[in-house]
Amino acid sequence: MDEKNNKNCVFCKIVRNELPSAKLFETEKVLAFLDIAPINKGHALVIPKRHFVDIHDLPEEEFKEIATVIKRIASAVKKATNAEGINVLQANGKAAGQEVFHFHVHIIPRFNDDNSGFKWLKKAYSEGEMQEFQKKIKKFL
Amino acid sequence: MDEKNNKNCVFCKIVRNELPSAKLFETEKVLAFLDIAPINKGHALVIPKRHFVDIHDLPEEEFKEIATVIKRIASAVKKATNAEGINVLQANGKAAGQEVFHFHVHIIPRFNDDNSGFKWLKKAYSEGEMQEFQKKIKKFL
Numbered sequence: 001m002d003e004k005n006n007k008n009c010v011f012c013k014i015v016r017n018e019l020p021s022a023k024l025f026e027t028e029k030v031l032a033f034l035d036i037a038p039i040n041k042g043h044a045l046v047i048p049k050r051h052f053v054d055i056h057d058l059p060e061e062e063f064k065e066i067a068t069v070i071k072r073i074a075s076a077v078k079k080a081t082n083a084e085g086i087n088v089l090q091a092n093g094k095a096a097g098q099e100v101f102h103f104h105v106h107i108i109p110r111f112n113d114d115n116s117g118f119k120w121l122k123k124a125y126s127e128g129e130m131q132e133f134q135k136k137i138k139k140f141l
Numbered sequence: 142m143d144e145k146n147n148k149n150c151v152f153c154k155i156v157r158n159e160l161p162s163a164k165l166f167e168t169e170k171v172l173a174f175l176d177i178a179p180i181n182k183g184h185a186l187v188i189p190k191r192h193f194v195d196i197h198d199l200p201e202e203e204f205k206e207i208a209t210v211i212k213r214i215a216s217a218v219k220k221a222t223n224a225e226g227i228n229v230l231q232a233n234g235k236a237a238g239q240e241v242f243h244f245h246v247h248i249i250p251r252f253n254d255d256n257s258g259f260k261w262l263k264k265a266y267s268e269g270e271m272q273e274f275q276k277k278i279k280k281f282l
Contacts, residue, residue, distance in 0.1 A: 022271045022272060022274070022275040023275075024275060024278055024279060024282065025279075025282050034271055034274060034275055034278075036266070036271070037263040037264070037265070038263065038264050038266070039261045039262070039263065039264065040264065041264060041266065041270070041274055042274050042277075042278060044278070054227075055211070055212055055215050055216075055227065055229065056212075056215065056216050056219070058212065060208075060209050060212060063208040063209065063211075063212055064205040064208050064209065066208070067201075067204045067205050067207070067208040068201050068204065068205065070196070070204075071196055071197075071199065071201060071204055072282065073278075073282075074196050074197070074233070075196075075197050075281065076278050076279075076280075076281035076282045077278055078197070078233075079281040080274070080277040080278040080280065080281050081274075081277075081278075083234075083236070084234055084235075084236035084237075085232065085233055085234030085235065085236030085237030085238075085239065086195075086196065086232075086233040086234065086237055087230070087231070087232055087233070087237045087238070088196065088229075088230070088231040088232075088233075088246075089228070089229070089230050089231075089259075090228070090229040090230075091226065091227075091228055091229075092215070092219075092226055092227040092228070092229075093224075093225055093226030093227065093251065094225075094226065094253075095224070095225035095226030095251045095252055095253045095255075096225075096226030096227055096228045096249075096251040097226070097228070097251075097258060097259060098226065105229075108237075110234065110236045110237040110238075111236055112235075112236045114236075115260075115262070116259075116260055116261055116262060117238060117259070117260050118230075118238060118257075118258070118259055118260065119256075119257055119258050119259065119260055120180045120257055121180070121256070121257060122178040122179065122180065123178070123179050123180065123181065123182060124178070125177070125179070125182065129182070130163045130175055130177070131163060133163070133175060133182055133183050133221070133222075134163035134164075134165060134175055136183075136221040136222075137165055137175075137183060137185070137214075137217050137218055137221040137222075138165060138166075138217075139217075139221065140216065140217035140220040140221050141165065141166050141213065141214075141217045
């Protein structure tokens with residue numbers, strides 16, 4: 001089995017047309033199609049055609065091509081759905097809400113009254129703690 | 142006032158060092174720094190140095206450079222915080238949760254027990270409706 005074309009992955013199956021999908025757009029390396037369980041109707045996904053698990057696994061070249069497709073799809077979804085906003089969301093790991101382990105970016109049309117959103121509780125750094133995190137992260141850059 | 146260097150924008154002020162910030166990394170066009178009100182500690186932001194309101198306003202070249210920085214920061218944040226997952230999130234418009242109107246991408250370390258996440262209620266398309274949305278969106282591509 002080619003590591004970058006996963007036999008059992010649902011998104012790889014969509015790429016290979018073994019599963020039906022509402023495709024929107026594709027480039028050499030990237031495919032955009034509609035999420036079958038949308039947060040709001042018109043919710044699209046952008047994926048690399050090759051199988052990469054997450055952002056850490058995804059090559060830079062693929063990500064750059066994905067970025068241009070995200071921008072294009074975001075504008076088209078906004079116009080087509082008359083959305084009041086657009087969320088671009090991407091999850092890596094089960095702890096982050098990832099369900100399909102083939103890198104994908106959600107493009108979600110949003111409306112003022114859609115009752116969706118985030119359960120984000122903002123935290124506060126104690127004195128000097130932000131600088132500690134800054135140092136720790138910079139070590140890995 | 143230069144349209145792409147907004148006098149009153151807090152992120153433009155960070156770029157110009159008129160406001161303090163915990164900077165992580167920068168390239169010619171892109172800056173990464175810590176969010177002062179983190180969802181989890183180590184939560185970073187990636188922005189273009191020039192002032193663009195949202196993804197629709199952001200030029201493709203800036204977005205490509207941002208993509209490479211996102212990937213780099215996501216890996217460093219994961220390692221530095223021992224995160225179990227990473228969310229990459231970007232909001233366009235108040236309806237999508239945008240608070241600062243200078244394009245920015247959140248890179249959020251996630252943990253299984255962090256009690257954060259999404260309030261996403263998945264919807265269902267009726268018979269043929271997905272194809273209608275597909276057609277509508279493709280018109281704008």
